[in-house]
Amino acid sequence: MSVTARAVLAASLFCLPACSDHPTDVGPPLELPDFHNAAGTARVGVMTQNLYVGTDVDAVLAALMSPDPADDLAALMAAIETFQTTDFPTRAAAFADAIARERPHVVGLQEVSDVRIDLSGVGVPIQLNQQFLPILEAALAARHLPYVVAATVLDFTASPIPGVELKDYEAILVDTSRATVDFTYTQLFSNNLGVVAPGVELKRGLVEVAATIDGRRYYFVSTHLEPDIAEADLSALRAAQAWELAVAVLGDSTPAFVMGDLNDTPGSPMYQVLQQAGFIDVWAELRPGANGYTSPRSPDLANPRDELTKRIDYIWARGVEHGAAGLRGRIDRLGVRPAERIPGPYYTMWPSDHAGLAASLIAGG
Secondary structure, rough: OOOOHHHHHHHHOOOOOOOOOEEEEEEEOOOOOOOHHHHHHHHHEEEEOOOOOOOOHHHHHHHOOOOOOOHHHHHHHHHHHHHHHHHHHHHHHHHHHHHHHOOEEEEEEEEEEEEEEEHHHHOOOOOEEEEEEHHHHHHHHHHOOOEEEEEEEEEEEOOOOEEEEEEEEEEEEEEOOOOOOEEEEEOOOOOOOOOEEEEEOOOOOOEEEEEEEEEEEEEEEEOOOOEEEEEEEOOOHHHHHHHHHHHHHHOOOOOEEEEEEEOOOOHHHHHHHHHOOEEEEHHHHOOOOOOOOOOOOOOOOOOOOOOOOOOEEEEEEOOOOOOOHHHEEEEEEEOOHHHHHEOOOOOEOOOOOEEEEEEEEEEOO
């Protein structure tokens, strides 16, 4: 089986468990602090989070690629069980709690899934329609948090067999009580893998929101660059996507933020492209020497300790520096402390296989 065909199967197998269409009880509204700026100081809050689909497809792919068809069903059932145990409505409540604690002006989301399954036509009693974004919106609304979906972009669609469809989106949320959306823009990158198998087209793109905060316009872009697939090194593709985002789309727009799961480490070609476009890696600037790892985590999210080993999620900033003093503010990882693990339907788990990032910057420039 080809590398690209493996990606196709991964997309379809994410979706098979019989998931609930309704969010879990997200509890009473949280007590919110006062977010007025002290002494007129302008602060800009930005958060990024990969939501994670919720299952390990590697074992399924290995089984499907093996010459022995007898192991396929067992691997598939294991993937279904993992998806059920990582229950997205439960995790959505944790994301909403994190947003309530941090209260960023803007939130970038990746791996926002739309799953539609109906296998009744082949005699399997599984029918579901699970959409991550409405579930998260319901959790935010239950906490009386004034976030709206400013824009979304459809990255890829997988419909490898009749009755199975997965759509993968990116989205930006905006706190409309403290920010005014001026305009939105979405596009797919001109450099993408494209159609890799019947019914599957792998694409990546970006979502941009311009918003006015305390009388100043800022530009926010969220993206999810293409990861390596099996043994294929796609660092050059990620660099091309980063160039398109930073140069062709944002150009000289400033002050600007780029956030998301960029699937590459510091020093990579992608990283250098953003640096050369004048962006500052907020974590490296404000937390020098701290590892800042954001990925990966065990697929079932059950590992008791934070075992992250790679920094591939970022917040980048341009045009908010204070001259030679650089950036001022703070940045933290979300979903890495033991207290942030959540009670799932079957065990205590992490909210995602990626740590989130939240930054609060004192705007200069």
